[in-house]
Amino acid sequence: MKQETLLSISERAGVSITTVSRVLNGKAEKYRISRKTVELVRREAEKCNYKPNIAAQSLRTKRTQTIGLVVPSIENPFFANIASIIIQKAKQAGYTVVLTDAMENEANEQDGVNSLLARNVDGIIISPSGNDPSYLEQINDLKLPVVLIDRFFYNTTLPYVVTDNYRGAVDAVQCLIDNGHSKIACIQGVPHSTPAKERCRGYRDAMTRAGFTSEIDAVGNDFSIQNGYVETRLLLTRHSPPTAIFAMSNTILLGAIKAVSESGLKIPEDISIISFDDNTYLDFLSPPITRIVQPLDEIGTIAIKILLQSIGDGNRSDAKIVLPASLKVRNSIKPVNRSPMNGYGR
Amino acid sequence: MKQETLLSISERAGVSITTVSRVLNGKAEKYRISRKTVELVRREAEKCNYKPNIAAQSLRTKRTQTIGLVVPSIENPFFANIASIIIQKAKQAGYTVVLTDAMENEANEQDGVNSLLARNVDGIIISPSGNDPSYLEQINDLKLPVVLIDRFFYNTTLPYVVTDNYRGAVDAVQCLIDNGHSKIACIQGVPHSTPAKERCRGYRDAMTRAGFTSEIDAVGNDFSIQNGYVETRLLLTRHSPPTAIFAMSNTILLGAIKAVSESGLKIPEDISIISFDDNTYLDFLSPPITRIVQPLDEIGTIAIKILLQSIGDGNRSDAKIVLPASLKVRNSIKPVNRSPMNGYGR
DNA sequence: TGTTTTTGCGCAATCGTTTGTGCAAATATA
DNA sequence: TATATTTGCACAAACGATTGCGCAAAAACA
Numbered sequence: 001m002k003q004e005t006l007l008s009i010s011e012r013a014g015v016s017i018t019t020v021s022r023v024l025n026g027k028a029e030k031y032r033i034s035r036k037t038v039e040l041v042r043r044e045a046e047k048c049n050y051k052p053n054i055a056a057q058s059l060r061t062k063r064t065q066t067i068g069l070v071v072p073s074i075e076n077p078f079f080a081n082i083a084s085i086i087i088q089k090a091k092q093a094g095y096t097v098v099l100t101d102a103m104e105n106e107a108n109e110q111d112g113v114n115s116l117l118a119r120n121v122d123g124i125i126i127s128p129s130g131n132d133p134s135y136l137e138q139i140n141d142l143k144l145p146v147v148l149i150d151r152f153f154y155n156t157t158l159p160y161v162v163t164d165n166y167r168g169a170v171d172a173v174q175c176l177i178d179n180g181h182s183k184i185a186c187i188q189g190v191p192h193s194t195p196a197k198e199r200c201r202g203y204r205d206a207m208t209r210a211g212f213t214s215e216i217d218a219v220g221n222d223f224s225i226q227n228g229y230v231e232t233r234l235l236l237t238r239h240s241p242p243t244a245i246f247a248m249s250n251t252i253l254l255g256a257i258k259a260v261s262e263s264g265l266k267i268p269e270d271i272s273i274i275s276f277d278d279n280t281y282l283d284f285l286s287p288p289i290t291r292i293v294q295p296l297d298e299i300g301t302i303a304i305k306i307l308l309q310s311i312g313d314g315n316r317s318d319a320k321i322v323l324p325a326s327l328k329v330r331n332s333i334k335p336v337n338r339s340p341m342n343g344y345g346r
Numbered sequence: 347m348k349q350e351t352l353l354s355i356s357e358r359a360g361v362s363i364t365t366v367s368r369v370l371n372g373k374a375e376k377y378r379i380s381r382k383t384v385e386l387v388r389r390e391a392e393k394c395n396y397k398p399n400i401a402a403q404s405l406r407t408k409r410t411q412t413i414g415l416v417v418p419s420i421e422n423p424f425f426a427n428i429a430s431i432i433i434q435k436a437k438q439a440g441y442t443v444v445l446t447d448a449m450e451n452e453a454n455e456q457d458g459v460n461s462l463l464a465r466n467v468d469g470i471i472i473s474p475s476g477n478d479p480s481y482l483e484q485i486n487d488l489k490l491p492v493v494l495i496d497r498f499f500y501n502t503t504l505p506y507v508v509t510d511n512y513r514g515a516v517d518a519v520q521c522l523i524d525n526g527h528s529k530i531a532c533i534q535g536v537p538h539s540t541p542a543k544e545r546c547r548g549y550r551d552a553m554t555r556a557g558f559t560s561e562i563d564a565v566g567n568d569f570s571i572q573n574g575y576v577e578t579r580l581l582l583t584r585h586s587p588p589t590a591i592f593a594m595s596n597t598i599l600l601g602a603i604k605a606v607s608e609s610g611l612k613i614p615e616d617i618s619i620i621s622f623d624d625n626t627y628l629d630f631l632s633p634p635i636t637r638i639v640q641p642l643d644e645i646g647t648i649a650i651k652i653l654l655q656s657i658g659d660g661n662r663s664d665a666k667i668v669l670p671a672s673l674k675v676r677n678s679i680k681p682v683n684r685s686p687m688n689g690y691g692r
Numbered sequence: 693t694g695t696t697t698t699t700g701c702g703c704a705a706t707c708g709t710t711t712g713t714g715c716a717a718a719t720a721t722a
Numbered sequence: 723t724a725t726a727t728t729t730g731c732a733c734a735a736a737c738g739a740t741t742g743c744g745c746a747a748a749a750a751c752a
Contacts (some may be wrong), residue, residue: 005708016732021710032730056403057707059737074433080426087420087447096461099445115442118397222412225626254630280571284600285634291358351738362702367740378700402738405707
């Protein structure tokens with residue numbers, strides 16, 4: 001099972017290395033290799049199950065048929081799901097994925113990206129952990145195409161594919177409002193991340209538009225269970241606690257649920273909740289959680305498409321793609337009569 | 347930001363490529379490069395942030411500082427968690443991970459492995475989707491080290507690091523038995539996989555030892571939510587349904603919970619459940635689920651260690667490592683009095 | 693000063709591909 | 723038959739790194 005090379009094949013076929021290479025790369029026509037030789041070479045190559053040495057190939061061509069994927073944390077099901085989709089799509093296109101986990105840390109991320117560069121990946125799909133796009137922009141400008149997913153930057157030249165977090169948040173909050181809630185708290189994630197910013201903006205705008213300006217109440221500072229828990233406990237001990245919570249992620253949601261239950265309250269009877277991001281288990285919580293669902297599949301598919309396109313034609317894309325989220329209604333929201341204090345009650 | 351090479355550095359430093367290479371590889375001593383030259387070269391290399399071209403390196407040395415990781419499904423949190431650990435440990439050792447998702451399909455898996463081979467990875471960590479070890483054994487014998495995790499093979503020469511699924515299952519079932527249950531059903535996963543086999547064996551042995559031989563009742567055939575759901579519905583419609591269920595995985599558990607709840611029953615009041623595999627959200631289900639926890643961290647750490655060792659010394663390991671699982675008690679099991687029919691009642 | 697030893701470094705081959713160019717042999721044309 | 727064209731393929735350089743070997747200059751020794 002020793003390594004087969006162009007040389008070994010060429011010897012057995014009695015032709016030159018060059019010819020073998022050309023045949024196997026589908027350039028037989030271009031270089032006018034005869035039908036007979038083509039078949040001879042093909043047969044030999046198949047017989048020994050020849051696989052080109054990618055290192056040698058890439059040394060010559062500067063192509064590796066590899067793309068780098070950088071996520072903040074592969075343990076996060078959101079990113080695990082997206083990774084799964086990207087790995088699959090990449091494979092269909094003949095690419096392999098090198099996965100790097102930044103562990104929500106910008107230094108790690110840069111390490112990882114450097115390692116990808118050293119490996120001559122053909123392009124990078126990244127959901128950045130930090131908030132400085134410049135080093136990525138440099139790479140995109142000077143070296144190889146970069147596409148952002150999920151977390152993007154304002155005013156960046158980098159192409160991105162993200163969910164319409166703003167509208168998703170508006171929809172979430174509007175759903176609570178439609179159910180009669182006005183004291184709606186929002187527990188947010190890492191404040192500098194664009195998804196958090198956008199969702200927060202959506203929350204504020206929806207509240208404002210409904211005339212609940214004075215009720216605006218965004219707390220919290222990261223995407224952890226802990227954060228969801230702590231903030232919820234604090235919210236619940238106020239003299240006038242919210243009647244509904246908009247949790248910005250699954251993790252925050254889990255913390256919130258724990259806090260609610262420890263406080264002896266029930267969802268949705270005592271407090272309503274809506275969350276962001278889908279996950280099967282949310283249907284198995286008690287009650288099942290109403291949530292905003294991101295179009296993961298589309299994000300992955302489009303990101304790959306943009307990247308491969310750029311790799312193919314050498315141009316940089318400036319696509320800024322924002323995809324709609326959708327509402328999945330379950331049982332975590334209780335309709336209430338609006339308090340007369342807001343002037344809406346009957 | 348164009349690619350720096352040994353050549354460009356050597357020119358600026360006024361020495362040969364050879365010397366630069368030797369300095370940067372720490373072979374200055376061996377080749378008696380003077381202190382002064384070493385420092386000169388080092389400075390130049392750092393100044394331009396030189397990163398060796400891995401393709402060129404690997405073409406020469408046959409080493410890529412890359413390991414391949416193959417999992418049945420990265421969407422499965424169990425594997426996402428393990429991947430996270432392995433990526434991290436590999437990085438600490440200076441290795442990068444290429445991740446391949448077999449999507450629970452043996453053909454995909456072989457494709458993936460082939461692609462890893464073409465990339466000259468230095469070793470492979472794999473949780474196999476199929477049940478034929480021979481092609482992996484061949485690779486391990488003739489090409490590069492392979493280490494199995496989670497799913498292993500009986501009678502294989504391949505080294506593996508797995509959880510003691512047998513004992514874990516025994517503990518799970520014993521826990522139910524200790525709580526007075528005897529009509530205990532087991533819903534299993536992919537029957538040919540070793541974890542499923544071992545857990546099933548544990549179930550049977552525990553039941554037998556307790557004298558409940560006639561109650562042995564293992565159903566189901568894959569690790570899907572669907573399977574958990576269907577089998578549970580069937581179980582619940584029997585004239586004498588089980589009082590407890592041993593679910594072999596989180597996914598099966600979720601299906602089971604759904605079926606129970608749709609049947610108008612409550613956990614644990616009407617039926618007790620214990621599951622396999624840990625996950626934060628299990629504490630947020632209602633009730634929180636008692637489960638058997640696998641030592642993911644240890645599995646990842648040990649697997650990497652074995653692999654790197656093999657890569658380092660060129661020998662194949664024959665380590666067969668079986669790590670203990672642990673019980674995490676929550677609220678999904680109700681203690682009952684044993685039915686007199688079993689001769690244990692009071 | 694002449695010889696031996698040590699020090700310090702470079703030459704050139706090599707890994708497995710790709711590709712521009714060139715050159716016979718075969719075929720077509722005159 | 724002589725020339726022009728086409729066909730079919732090979733030569734050799736290049737990608738960027740590693741490494742066995744060799745050789746000149748400096749140092750040590752006589």
